[in-house]
Amino acid sequence: MNRFHLSKLGYIVGCLLILTLGLGTLWYSYLVVSKQVENETNTSLALQSKLKGATIEQTLLSSIRHTRFIYATPPVDGIVRALQHKDIDPIEGIEYALWVKRLKTIFLAYVKNTPDIVQIRFIGKANNGRELVRVHRHGDKIEVVPDDKLQQKNQRDYFQNVQSLPADQLYISEISLNREYGEIEQPPWPTYRIAQPVFDAQQQFFGLVIINFNAQLLLDKLTQHTDTFLELFLLNNQGQYLISPNKQQSFSFEYGDTSNWHDDTQAIVSSQVDNAKSHTIKFKATNTVFNISQHLVNMTVTSHVPPLTVITAINHQQMNQQIRQRYGTSVVFNVGLILLALVLLTLYRLYSHATFLRLKVQAEFEAIFQGSNDVIISLDTHGKIHSWNHAALTFFSVSEDTMENANIDQLVQHPQALTAIKQQISTIFSQHSSESLEVHLSSNHQTTRVMSIAFAPVYMGSSTVASVSAIFRDVTDASLLRQSLLDSNKKLESRNDEMQAFVYTVSHDLKSPLVTIGGFADRILDSAGDKLDEKNKHRLDRIRINVDHMAKLLGELLDLARIVKQKLKTDTCQLKTCIEKAQQSLNQSIVDSKASFEITNGDQQIQVNSQLLVQCLQNLFSNAINYAVVNTPPIIKINCFQKDDLLCIEIADNGMGIDPKHHDKIFKIFERLDVGNGSGVGLAIVKTIMEKHQGWVELKSAKGQGSTFTLCIPQLNQ
Amino acid sequence: MKPLKILVAEDNDDHAEMIVEALEVYNPENTINRFSNGEQLIAHLETLQRQNIEKHLLPNLILLDIKMPIMDGLEALQLIKQNVTFKHIPVMMVSTSENALDIEQSYKNGANSYIVKPFDFTEFAQKICDVNRFWADISELPKA
Structure with missing residues (x-):
């Protein structure tokens, strides 16, 4: 019916698809993020290790320049020359002592202005390598050591080491904790020395210039500015370890600790990122895994430089946390997308379902509309036809094309009908409701x-x-039927009236x-009664008795007619x-027959026409007396009781009773059983009165067992 | 007892005869005029009116049967009670009908009594006498 309709199954499959895709995307993005973070981390590690290495190299280069500068100062050569020429420098003509004094001044100034220099010495080979000039820093104090x-x-x-070096070559020491007389100076501080050999004019080793640097400044520089x-x-x-995140480990080897990187760690994976070697290693002791980047300090000077290795490392836990942090954002985004997709799908499902139902209802309505035998059209305020069903085309016998542009004026030819229809349409537009019409129209035939x-x-x-729908139903047959029914009713009424008049006239x-x-x-009896013989007197009596009987019969007939009416x-x-x-009305016959009454619940209030x-009671009592067993005084028992919303009055006698085969008969007019002197109208009156009250009369009786009549009266108003 | 002038409109001859007999039983000296329908009665009254008859010579009582040809008792009653001269004469409706409608209509039109014709002459004569005596007594009341 609707190709865009999303069925329930389609909806479930769609949901599953979205969930699968979403979860897949989540997994894939996890992979991407972790790879990305690892790459970024490795790059950062490599960059940092390189930077740190460069710092070391620059510092060392600067230290070398200091050494070379000191070496190149004139007093150094001056001293060499003075010592070899009886304390007087032959070239400059300056005494040894003066050179020494000048050198001391230079050393002093240099130490003072270079914070990382702790000590500058000029040492001669002579006298077992006796120091010639020495200036050192002791805390804040800088002093020239006395001779x-x-x-x-x-x-x-x-x-x-320096003794064996060629000219221009430098000696660079390891970085170690400073020792005085073989013991680590307290508090400990790291140091390294750079020395240059000094040669005399004959190119013989004379001595050396040596500077002690405070390595702490370098180490601080390295550890600072680290992420x-x-x-x-x-x-x-x-x-x-010269530097280790574990501070106790730094320089622990100076105290005899043998631990070192190669023994402490175990390589797991190694890879190459941007020329920096990246490794994954594990610290054996703590079992923690690190990604590391190693950088070997590489000096371009032609000196003996002890190799230093800079290692930057990141704990895997740290890295995973970063992955999680970044992945978190991605998860939120992804889950949001999944939810959005599910919501959109659900909305679409709801919309398409609603559309489906609407189309279904529309189709059903269309079927009803088209399949209806009634002529259905819709019109606008000008009477133009907008829609119609098949029955309309047939009834007005026009084609679809004609109907397309038709107006009600063209369809309805009867001017009276047309006026009425137009009036109803305008009523609808102004008052939103209207009554139905009955008009005469010409059909296609x-x-x-x-x-x-x-x-x-x-x-x-x-x-x-917007418009008015008009439903035309052909009620010709119904109309004829109704007319004939009305006619019959009228006839019946007039017959009834005639009947009433007849009964009246007849009576x-x-x-x-x-x-x-x-x-x-x-x-005759009054004026000539005494002249009549017994036989004629009897005949006259019979006339009188029959006149009375007939008068009573006529009276009851009139009563019945009146009650019906x-x-x-x-x-x-x-x-x-x-x-x-x-x-009271039966007083005489009650006295004559010695009838007695037993009344139960006589106080009961009854909703009834009391007259x-x-x-009714009079007729039933009279029957009980008239049909009593010979020589047995009648006993009439009256009981009254409520049964649902019925009120029942039971009148039981001890009379001769009625054979059940006659029970239907006796309520009919003039149906009288052979015995007794009733008129034959009494029970018909009882029945009519009960029917007037929407009630009925019941009879329980058998021959020789008395009769029980029950009057059942609905109590509607209680 | 003063003899009365009584007018009777009754189409049934037998009933008329019985009514006259009953009225005679009451007072044999009564003057009784019988008409066969309402029209004859009204015509008689109109004649009396034209002669401009003295008031004490007017009829003392009128008996009307309801169901009569040409003009029935109810119509005649209406005409009598609309006439200034005759409207004071007591009118007694005598009918076989026990129809409540007839009775109600009669009293509405101004009837002074309504008697259902019984099948017993003695009872009938008694009723006529009772009503006659009542109206006779009223008409003999001393003038104020």
Whole structure:
């Protein structure tokens, strides 16, 4: 029906697809992020190690320049020359002591102006390598060591090493903790020495210029400006720690600790990133994994430089945390996308389902609309036809094309009908409702049909009437039927009236001769009664008795006619009162027959026409007396009880009873059983009165067992 | 007892005869004029009116049957009670009808009594006598 309709299955599959894609994307982005972070970290590590290495190289180069500068100062050569020429420099003509004094001044100034220089010495080979000039820094104090305090140094390793160096070559020591007389000076501080050999005019080794540097400044420079998540290691050529994140480990080898990088770590993976070697290593002791970058300090000077290794490292935990941080953003973004997609899909599903249902309802309506036998059209305020069904085309016998541009004026030819329809349409537009019409229209067969037209407003939005739908139903047959029904009803009513008149006239006309017969019979008896013989007297008596009987019959017939005709008016009365009224009218026969009454629940209030109830009771009592068993005084028991919303009055007698086969018969007019002297109308009156009250009368009786009549009266108003 | 002038409109001859007999039982000296329908009665009254008859010579009582040809009792009653001269004469409706509508209509039109014709002459005569005596007594009341 709708190709954009998303079925339930499609919806579920769509959801699963989105979830799968989303989870896949999440996994893939995790991979990408972790790779990215690892690459970035490795790059950063490599850059940092290179930078740190460069710092070391620059510092060392600067230290070398200091050494070379000191070496190149004139007093150094001056001293050499003075010492070899009896304390007087032959070239400059300056005494040894003066050169020494000048050198001391230079040394002093230099130390003072170069913070990382701790000590500058000029040591001669003579006198077992006795120091010639020495200036050192002691805390904040810079002093020139007096001559008597100068020491012999030819046994020290640096002296040995420098002695064997060619000219212009420099000696650069390892970085180690400073020692005084073989003991580590307290507090410990790291140092390194740079020395240059001094040769005399004959190119013989004379001595050396040596500077002690404070390495702490360098080490501080390295550890400063290091990213917090990066760990920095500086190793000497034996892999011993000069700098370690674990402060205790730095220079621990000076105290006899044998731990070193090569023994402490285990390589796991190594890779090459941007010319820096990147490794993954594990510290055996703590089992922590690090990514590291190693940089070997590489000096371009032609000197003996002890190899130093800078290592930058990052803990894997640290790295994973970074991955997680960055991945977190990605997860939020991804989950957001997944949710958005699910919401969009759900909305689409809801929309498409609603559309589906709407189309379905539309299709159903269309089917009803087109399949209807009623003519259905919709019109605008000008009477132009906008939509129509098949029945409309057939009824007005026009083609689709004609209908397309048709106006109601063209379809309805009867001017009266047209005016009525137009008036209803304008009523709809102004008042939003209208009554249906019944008009005569010509159908396609040119026969006039009676059409009932129902109008309804077609709303656009909530209150604007866009058009009017008109439904034409052919009610010709129904109309004919209704007309004939009305005619029959009228006839029936007039027959009924005739019947009433007939009953009235008959009873009147029958009564007239009875009055005459009865009256004249009385006159004869009055005036000539004593002249008549017994036989004729008896005959006259029979006339009188029959006149009375017929008069009673006529009276009851009139009663019955009146009851049928009258409109029922009810009031509330007490049962006892009605029984008493009935008894009063039967007083003579009650006395004659010695009848007795037993009343139960006589206080009951009854919603009834009391006059008619009295008549009922009177008829039933009279029957009980008339049909009593011979020589048995009648006993009439009256009981009253409520049964749901019915009020039941039970009248039981001890009379001769009625055979069940006659039970239906006796309620019919003039149906009288063989015995007794009833008129044959009494029970018909009882039945009619009960029916007038929407109730009924029930009979329980059998021959010889008495009769029980029950009057059932609905109590509607209680 | 003063003899009365009584007008009777009754189409049934037998009933008329019985009514006359009953009225005679009450007072044999009564003057009774019988008409066969309402029209004859009204014509008689109009004649009396034209002769400009003295008030004490007017009829003392009128008996009307309801169901009569040409003009029924109810119409005649209406005409009598609309006439200034005759509207004071007591009118007694005598009918076989026990129809409540007839009774109600009669009293509405100004009837002074309504008697259902019984089948017993003695009872009938008694009723006529009772009503006659009542109206006779009223008409003999001393003038104020």
